[in-house]
Amino acid sequence: MDSSVMRTRRLSKDNTYFALKQKIIDSELKPDQVVHEESLAALLGVSRTPLREAIQRLENEEFLVRQPNGRLRVASVTMEEVREIFLIRSMLEGYIAKSAAKNATDNDIQNLTAMIGNIKQSFQSGKSQDFVSYGFEFHDYLSEMSDLKTFVKILNHLRDHALRYCRFVSLHGDWNTQADEEHNHILQMIADRNEDGAEKAMQDHILSSLSSALERIQGIQANRED
Amino acid sequence: MDSSVMRTRRLSKDNTYFALKQKIIDSELKPDQVVHEESLAALLGVSRTPLREAIQRLENEEFLVRQPNGRLRVASVTMEEVREIFLIRSMLEGYIAKSAAKNATDNDIQNLTAMIGNIKQSFQSGKSQDFVSYGFEFHDYLSEMSDLKTFVKILNHLRDHALRYCRFVSLHGDWNTQADEEHNHILQMIADRNEDGAEKAMQDHILSSLSSALERIQGIQANRED
DNA sequence: AATTGTATAATTGTATACAATTATTAAAAT
DNA sequence: ATTTTAATAATTGTATACAATTATACAATT
Numbered sequence: 001m002d003s004s005v006m007r008t009r010r011l012s013k014d015n016t017y018f019a020l021k022q023k024i025i026d027s028e029l030k031p032d033q034v035v036h037e038e039s040l041a042a043l044l045g046v047s048r049t050p051l052r053e054a055i056q057r058l059e060n061e062e063f064l065v066r067q068p069n070g071r072l073r074v075a076s077v078t079m080e081e082v083r084e085i086f087l088i089r090s091m092l093e094g095y096i097a098k099s100a101a102k103n104a105t106d107n108d109i110q111n112l113t114a115m116i117g118n119i120k121q122s123f124q125s126g127k128s129q130d131f132v133s134y135g136f137e138f139h140d141y142l143s144e145m146s147d148l149k150t151f152v153k154i155l156n157h158l159r160d161h162a163l164r165y166c167r168f169v170s171l172h173g174d175w176n177t178q179a180d181e182e183h184n185h186i187l188q189m190i191a192d193r194n195e196d197g198a199e200k201a202m203q204d205h206i207l208s209s210l211s212s213a214l215e216r217i218q219g220i221q222a223n224r225e226d
Numbered sequence: 227m228d229s230s231v232m233r234t235r236r237l238s239k240d241n242t243y244f245a246l247k248q249k250i251i252d253s254e255l256k257p258d259q260v261v262h263e264e265s266l267a268a269l270l271g272v273s274r275t276p277l278r279e280a281i282q283r284l285e286n287e288e289f290l291v292r293q294p295n296g297r298l299r300v301a302s303v304t305m306e307e308v309r310e311i312f313l314i315r316s317m318l319e320g321y322i323a324k325s326a327a328k329n330a331t332d333n334d335i336q337n338l339t340a341m342i343g344n345i346k347q348s349f350q351s352g353k354s355q356d357f358v359s360y361g362f363e364f365h366d367y368l369s370e371m372s373d374l375k376t377f378v379k380i381l382n383h384l385r386d387h388a389l390r391y392c393r394f395v396s397l398h399g400d401w402n403t404q405a406d407e408e409h410n411h412i413l414q415m416i417a418d419r420n421e422d423g424a425e426k427a428m429q430d431h432i433l434s435s436l437s438s439a440l441e442r443i444q445g446i447q448a449n450r451e452d
Numbered sequence: 453a454a455t456t457g458t459a460t461a462a463t464t465g466t467a468t469a470c471a472a473t474t475a476t477t478a479a480a481a482t
Numbered sequence: 483a484t485t486t487t488a489a490t491a492a493t494t495g496t497a498t499a500c501a502a503t504t505a506t507a508c509a510a511t512t
Binding site for chain 1: 495496497498503504505
């Protein structure tokens with residue numbers, strides 16, 4: 001045996017899956033864009049076999065859609081889908097916050113407090129473009145606390161979509177300070193072990209980010225009227 | 227052109243995906259069973275390429291899991307996972323029932339009433355082994371009414387898992403008459419256009435089937451103590 | 453000019469061959 | 483007897499070749 005750290009082998013199909021998904025999330029591959037296997041394979045430096053296996057997974061997650069003629073295109077971004085994704089997230093993350101409030105230890109409260117401080121600091125110090133990822137740290141910690149493994153798995157899928165929408169509409173700025181306030185409120189509820197309060201606070205937090213996203217999308221679509 | 231009905235071509239990978247998923251749902255491939263690509267390919271009469279693409283999708287849906295050594299096995303059935311799946315379903319289907327109540331036309335009410343009648347009749351006439359599928363018709367109709375496409379897509383994934391659990395514990399009998407009552411109650415709420423009532427009724431309905439499922443699982447696991 | 457038909461090219465779907473990894477077996481060493 | 487080692491077999495991962503399908507270009511027809 002070589003080591004106690006059994007590092008899982010890095011497979012080409014998995015790398016391809018993550019790389020491709022990231023390009024979609026970052027809008028490097030744009031909504032509705034038609035993509036071809038050969039060029040994707042060249043772009044990612046793999047043969048078609050692992051690429052196609054990655055594509056199957058991304059089709060299953062609806063980042064890619066197969067047209068009736070067999071051609072592949074990047075999934076659209078529609079207001080209705082954004083609305084539903086965020087609605088579902090509000091329900092699932094709400095319940096996670098409730099469970100987190102139930103399970104919270106004093107140590108958890110300390111860690112969460114520190115985390116929020118870091119987020120605020122990194123925002124104020126200017127390098128805030130990745131605030132969404134920072135915010136996800138907070139949510140991830142609550143997920144751990146909740147111990148709801150299946151909730152979290154499904155939520156991660158949804159959040160990848162949500163992240164794509166946020167990137168798409170370049171969500172940032174004042175929404176960030178609002179999110180900070182909302183995080184603080186959630187934390188307060190959890191510190192009080194107020195389960196229903198935490199659930200409600202989280203639901204409101206997600207629905208508030210939904211409103212911001214929808215406003216931006218409407219703005220973008222209004223600008224498209226040339 | 228040959229016809230106005232543009233029937234999408236039947237691909238081997240898609241057939242394989244559905245066939246394999248069905249075998250898992252029906253416990254023809256049992257929980258925790260290790261499966262090999264070569265034998266699956268032989269069983270399904272395809273080569274490894276379309277089989278592997280089907281496997282990618284089923285891994286993504288967590289019907290199959292890849293072990294650290296690369297071997298494939300059928301996902302376990304755990305009480306905790308069943309609990310979470312049904313909990314999530316109660317939230318999503320609850321909201322669907324709420325939206326259905328909002329959108330309901332008189333024609334919808336008639337159709338739903340007829341549907342419930344059919345379910346009850348087919349149950350009383352003995353051929354009730356497929357009652358779960360019949361019940362899904364009712365739920366599917368509500369999904370259509372709700373017009374929440376993303377909710378429905380996610381729900382279908384979850385319901386395949388739920389169906390597997392129901393098959394696994396051979397859920398039937400008295401739960402069936404109870405489900406009938408609950409369906410009637412949901413329908414009543416929708417007919418009254420009572421949105422919150424419909425949501426609550428659906429949530430209770432799903433959580434009640436969860437209780438039945440969990441009881442059965444506990445029973446099975448108790449019997450395993452030899 | 454618009455439409456149809458046909459040949460060609462481009463693209464996706466499947467099978468197979470081979471490479472890389474993991475499991476199994478049995479012999480050798482302690 | 484137990485452990486180690488090496489050789490073999492079994493299995494998964496990847497690349498490539500070819501088949502089936504779809505798109506494109508262009509001539510022929512109306």
